[in-house]
Amino acid sequence: MKIIRNLHAMTLWSDRLRREGVTIGFVPTMGALHDGHRALIRAARLRCDALVVSIFVNPAQFGPKEDLSRYPRPIARDRRLCRAEGVDVCFEPTPADMYSERFQTSVMVPELAGRWEGTARPHHFGGVATVLVKLFSLVRPHHAVFGQKDFQQAALVRRLIADLNLAVGLTVHPTVREPDGLAMSSRNVYLSPDHRRRAPVLYRALSAGRQAILDGLRDGRQVDRIMKRMMAEDRIVRPEYLAVCDAASLEPLKKVSGSVVLLGAIRIGRVRLIDNVTVAVPSAGSARRGRRSA
Amino acid sequence: MKIIRNLHAMTLWSDRLRREGVTIGFVPTMGALHDGHRALIRAARLRCDALVVSIFVNPAQFGPKEDLSRYPRPIARDRRLCRAEGVDVCFEPTPADMYSERFQTSVMVPELAGRWEGTARPHHFGGVATVLVKLFSLVRPHHAVFGQKDFQQAALVRRLIADLNLAVGLTVHPTVREPDGLAMSSRNVYLSPDHRRRAPVLYRALSAGRQAILDGLRDGRQVDRIMKRMMAEDRIVRPEYLAVCDAASLEPLKKVSGSVVLLGAIRIGRVRLIDNVTVAVPSAGSARRGRRSA
CATH class of the missing domain: 3.40.50.620 (HUPs)
Structure with missing residues (x-):
């Protein structure tokens, strides 16, 4: 080399x-x-x-x-x-x-x-x-x-x-993750053992949002609420933003459709971490029937 | 082709x-x-x-x-x-x-x-x-x-x-010029015959500034004044700026030295024209003796 x-x-x-x-x-x-x-x-x-x-x-x-x-x-x-x-x-x-x-x-x-x-x-x-x-x-x-x-x-x-x-x-x-779901990042080394244990909550919240969409939810604000509720379970981790967005423009979606990304950022102590998951939402006709495979 | x-x-x-x-x-x-x-x-x-x-x-x-x-x-x-x-x-x-x-x-x-x-x-x-x-x-x-x-x-x-x-x-x-000194420009076609006849005053003013520098003048504001005086001879042509600048940063020079450019812009009627001339100013030792070749 x-x-x-x-x-x-x-x-x-x-x-x-x-x-x-x-x-x-x-x-x-x-x-x-x-x-x-x-x-x-x-x-x-x-x-x-x-x-x-x-x-x-x-x-x-x-x-x-x-x-x-x-x-x-x-x-x-x-x-x-x-x-x-x-x-x-x-x-x-x-x-x-x-x-x-x-x-x-x-x-x-x-x-x-x-x-x-x-x-x-x-x-x-x-x-x-x-x-x-x-x-x-x-x-x-x-x-x-x-x-x-x-x-x-x-x-x-x-x-x-x-x-x-x-x-x-x-x-x-695609993002490579630790076994507990935490996205790999050069900044993970900054985390204390306690904070490291808490950090995967971000991925769990994003995944819950995605699952709700896969289950048929199309109201962006309701998806936001599901993610925020899951984040609130940990009082040490402070969410900066959690949002359902169009995957190209990154504009937040009121109505979830098309190529979608769920974005999130948190702070734990002095460390700032980000993560995201994507989901393709099928056209309106099949949307109501839900779709369980990612 | x-x-x-x-x-x-x-x-x-x-x-x-x-x-x-x-x-x-x-x-x-x-x-x-x-x-x-x-x-x-x-x-x-x-x-x-x-x-x-x-x-x-x-x-x-x-x-x-x-x-x-x-x-x-x-x-x-x-x-x-x-x-x-x-x-x-x-x-x-x-x-x-x-x-x-x-x-x-x-x-x-x-x-x-x-x-x-x-x-x-x-x-x-x-x-x-x-x-x-x-x-x-x-x-x-x-x-x-x-x-x-x-x-x-x-x-x-x-x-x-x-x-x-x-x-x-x-x-x-280097700029290509008409026989009377006007810099060639696609915008010259906008000029009326009268304005076309007046337009070379910009080049004459810049050249007068350069000549003053070649004759040994090193005070940037005095060079400016020489150019502005020459521009003022034509009441129809309105100068926008005339300045003696460092050729790399284009900052105006109080003391003229190094690689120098004299920049100018004018308006004649609705037409806006720009032009410039450059001059290399020799080091302080030889500056006072002047230099007559461009």
Whole structure:
């Protein structure tokens, strides 16, 4: 496995392979790799000849009070995981190379960025969109794989690729979960043992909402209420939002129909966690009869 | 010469040539091609194996009260000029293909976009930056050529390419002028014969400012005054701004030094024209002795 830190060297590597007709897969990460990332890497591996994983804790997507400095950076372990998964290039640019002193350009996807995570983290998605355009330009992938866990990010990336004609194929890979349902996240390591035990309540609430929809419920506010009731069972976990939304626009749905996502964010102590589940709601004719398979 | 309107066909064409090791040159235009564009096309032709000219009157860079609908669109004549200059592809995307209903992404270069032309045209440079990222993604050029006449645009493109790692070489080609000094522009056709006769006063004012600098003047405000005095000779022409600036940041200079640009914009009747001249100011030691060659 090659470790590339220099931006120009990354582009040269990709250009050479592209000229040879090699297809390039790409998994952008902030490191602290876990089994969720491993699943993304394997999915990308299957779709492409050569595979680049970037490890870059992007300062631009952290707010001033967020966990940039204490974000975990176990680089040796990350490289071992990449090597074991047959990654061809581990791309590790430096913040100084990525953001020069005169840097001023930003990429915005304002409608998708303004909701949900964007409310709690106002600069987050601008930072994400900007760094992704940069990474796509540097790595020049044919295909990129993102995790469904960051559903809003994936929706935004889809819009970004379409709007800027970036010609990058996109796979959104299902969330990988711990046995008790907790979505894998690099931030799970922050949880105390007690908080770790409580954290799966978010997934249980989202799943209850989905089940209600599968059982035929179509009133978005009633689904919200079911999720909130389940969350209220734990007094330590504070919900930030729980919502039933259109899966493309992320607008909350009064009437549940089409491609639907249930989004949630919670705080436990100082840790903030997000999760989501999706459900396809059949057309009105068959909706009333309910549908029990996910 | 190929005429390509379909976005995907454009990218396929470029990808195929890139795989063959062909270098692709690109001149993005809004059509209404004149000898200024012809010079850009010839400069691009010299640098690359294959040459794409785009003709796209980009709605996103026009303000609501600007001349989008009446902007000249002599497409048959434009194609003839391209064909005569050995252009390989005339890329003519449609506004509907470029901006779908759900389109929402924007690219900003806020510091460079906020000044001068950006004051008069607040959405202009956002529209320019966004469409250029799109066009670069679609055309995938190795090299792009812009005209110095739109100096602020060229400075912004240079920043945009660096900030987003776009890996497009950039040439800024000197302004082509009519015999009386008027910078060639697609908007010159709007001028009445009387206004056309008056329009070169902008270039004369900028040239007087440059001459004063070459003669040793280093006080930016005094240079401004010289330019404004010359503009004041014509009561019909209204200056919008005249300024001595750093050529990279476009910040106005109190003390003239380094790479310098003199920027100007005027209104004559309903027509708005811009122009600029550059000058390299030698280091303090030799500055006092003056320098007479441009």
